[in-house]
Amino acid sequence: MFEARLVEGSLLKKVMESIKDLLNEASWDCSGNGMCLQAMDSSHVALVSLMLKSDGFENYRCDRNLSLGINLASMSKILKCASNDDIITIRADDDADAVTFIFESPKQDRVSDYEMKLMNLDTEHLGIPDTEYACIIKMPSGEFSRICRDLSVLGDSVIICCTKDGVRFSAKGDLGNGNIKLAQSANVDKEDEAVVVDMPAPLSNQVSLSMSEDVPLMVEYKINDKEGDSKGYVRYYLAPKIEDSES
Amino acid sequence: MPSRVKKTKARNTKKENKEPVENQNQDILNKENDQETISKSKPKKTNRQIRSVKMLSSVLNTSISSPNRSCLNTSSNRKITDYFQIRKSSRKTKSDLEKEKRLLFEDLIKNNVEDGLEIRHMPDKGRGVFSCKYFKKGDFVCEYAGEMISYQLAKKREEMYAQDSSIGCYMYFFEYKSKIYCIDATAETDRLGRLLNHSKTEGNCRSQLFEINSKPHLILIAARDIQPGEEMLYDYGERNKTAIESHPWLAK
Structure with a gap:
């Protein structure tokens, strides 16, 4: 029996929003520590590693480790049926072929439940080595999404160049090139000075980019509850693009 | 990310894909082309695929190359599995x-493998087979190799052999698919299976039927862990009174 009750249901909605476009299907690995998900996108360029710690749930019960193979688009559709202030409960039997989502309104006057079929996925797990990154950039997630949006006009790839003074994002394409420089400043240190950009449900106000030469870039969004306690994370690992010497 | 940006990007991709692609070597370019070809037959599904790839680049700003971006033609995207x-x-x-064990046994039988065994002569019972390596319980020892014949023929031969007291007992009867067959190993060969002696009580091997391509093979398996230097023995399984009377050693 697996049962997890999340008071802040919007958190799960945001998490799903953040991965559903990158991944088609993935399995949630549920254990005593929490719910994990690890999957690569179809082109195997990006890896999503996601963790929802058990203490982030009001009620968490996992008698036996289990893996819930899920079509993420379907799960996202179902979670759209939940209001943002709903309490979400996820429930599955030990050898179930379906998972149940229960949405309760805060006043308990409206309770809906949805059962979703599970998939049999043959998942491969990647071992992510502990890496001492040469550079870790923390910035408001709104700022980061703005940089991505602005530079995507010019090209599809970005070079992130980090120095002691700051960080430079640059992109080039047919119509020209663009650079965005951020100085290491208050902007970097003040944690919650996020400009709210209309990115689909930002997971958290803070994003951190960890990078080293010739290892995948790690983009991490910490999942915090209203009190600011860490309840998990969503990490994206992106394989670097190697420029040939002629270019 | 505002939806407006995504839409323009998707449109751009389609336009670019219609133009000829210079560099065919890049996997991702080819992938995108494939998607474009598929999109002619199943437009709905593929649009989503393109969008998901595009989302990757727009949300995470990765470096998925799109065709004809001249600056990207000389670089290639690594995969996360490279790291x-x-x-x-x-x-x-x-x-x-x-399944693995089956395949191994099949291989051993087909290649007539009889490793770790040697023939020794004993003053009291003549030839016997001894181990010269360690066998673990369940290990393959050797095949009881001989000529497979029908029950009728075997009975005739048995009568024939019984007339000549110099011929030993090398007929192994067994039931396969509710018919009785016999492996006749009377003829002297260099195979060892036929030379294993009998012990009703102290056997360290047992015989087993093993089917390869619907043909039965009799093989001997270690019934317990066997140390080097032990004599390999198994129970011939003869319970017929007259047979035991004529060969009193069978009772031991």
């Missing part, structure tokens, strides 16, 4: 182990 190894469990399921 992170796929973690595979070394544990195997029971059915996998059984």
